[in-house]
Amino acid sequence: MKKLSLVAGLTLALFVAGCSSDETGGDTGTGSIGEQLDYTITGIDAGAGIMAAAEEVIEQYGLDEYTLQPSSDAAMTSALDNAIRNEEAIVVTGWTPHWKFAKYDVKYLKDPKGVFGEAEQIHTFARLGLDADLPEAYEVLSNFHWEQEHMGAIMIEVNEGKAPEVAAAEWVENNQDIVSAWTDGVQPVDGEAITLSFVAWDSEIASTHMIGKVLEDLGYDVTLTPLEPGPLWASIATGAADAMVSAWLPGTHAAYLEDYEDEIVDLGVNLEGAKIGLVVPSYMDIDSIEDLLE
Ligand code: PBE
Numbered sequence: 571m572k573k574l575s576l577v578a579g580l581t582l583a584l585f586v587a588g589c590s591s592d593e594t595g596g597d598t599g600t601g602s603i604g605e606q607l608d609y610t611i612t613g614i615d616a617g618a619g620i621m622a623a624a625e626e627v628i629e630q631y632g633l634d635e636y637t638l639q640p641s642s643d644a645a646m647t648s649a650l651d652n653a654i655r656n657e658e659a660i661v662v663t664g665w666t667p668h669w670k671f672a673k674y675d676v677k678y679l680k681d682p683k684g685v686f687g688e689a690e691q692i693h694t695f696a697r698l699g700l701d702a703d704l705p706e707a708y709e710v711l712s713n714f715h716w717e718q719e720h721m722g723a724i725m726i727e728v729n730e731g732k733a734p735e736v737a738a739a740e741w742v743e744n745n746q747d748i749v750s751a752w753t754d755g756v757q758p759v760d761g762e763a764i765t766l767s768f769v770a771w772d773s774e775i776a777s778t779h780m781i782g783k784v785l786e787d788l789g790y791d792v793t794l795t796p797l798e799p800g801p802l803w804a805s806i807a808t809g810a811a812d813a814m815v816s817a818w819l820p821g822t823h824a825a826y827l828e829d830y831e832d833e834i835v836d837l838g839v840n841l842e843g844a845k846i847g848l849v850v851p852s853y854m855d856i857d858s859i860e861d862l863l864e
Pocket residue numbers: 614617618619620621665771773774799818822823846
């Protein structure tokens with residue numbers, strides 16, 4: 571039975587692949603890669619680290635004719651969705667973990683000059699004095715460390731339409747073995763207020779709602795505040811927010827860290843092996859950022 575369905579699945583896959591190349595082959599357009607792309611890189615919010623990195627890529631690879639179009643995570647993924655439906659050329663600023671790699675057949679363009687850097691880690695940062703003011707939260711936030719697949723599981727649920735607080739709560743409930751490693755031995759609290767700031771990137775929506783729920787279960791009155799990237803870092807430095815779990819280092823947010831280093835506390839890495847780059851649908855016949863010059 572298993573074997574049969576595998577064969578059927580393969581046949582279907584071949585059939586679909588066959589159809590699409592017959593019917594839509596050439597829809598990626600004629601002309602140079604640049605022309606097909608309208609010399610546009612679809613970006614996200616202007617203050618995101620990946621936008622600064624992509625501007626650097628344009629400069630270092632001599633992609634002078636290209637424009638980096640700012641938008642948002644939501645607008646970028648909807649442009650990607652639209653292009654893939656029509657099998658058109660598109661290049662976006664992309665990162666991992668992100669549900670787009672589960673949902674679509676997309677690939678990173680190679681970055682031989684290494685402008686986007688190697689693997690990134692996501693760090694947790696707190697405001698000065700949080701350890702004294704909210705020691706239980708400080709401990710949980712310091713302990714917080716999870717895997718890409720965990721963040722990915724919440725992201726996919728949210729992408730499929732679940733409210734972030736619901737997807738996060740379900741994940742926390744179903745993964746008490748992981749959560750308890752962060753909360754073991756930490757005393758419950760009695761309604762103290764804590765504010766976590768974040769940016770509405772899908773990855774950070776998932777992580778912030780998840781850790782917010784963990785703190786709520788411990789007894790905190792949790793407020794989640796969405797901000798732009800600059801204000802996110804400033805909120806921790808000024809103490810307007812207590813903590814954030816959205817700092818991509820060593821590369822993506824290096825400039826923000828440099829600005830605020832002395833006014834914030836690094837509670838360590840909460841996720842490893844993150845990555846940023848330029849992402850295209852796999853049907854595009856290019857492999858490297860250099861191919862954008864073709
Ligand atoms: N990101 C997701 C962010 C960090 C998290 C890659 C879009 C950025 O570029 O700043």
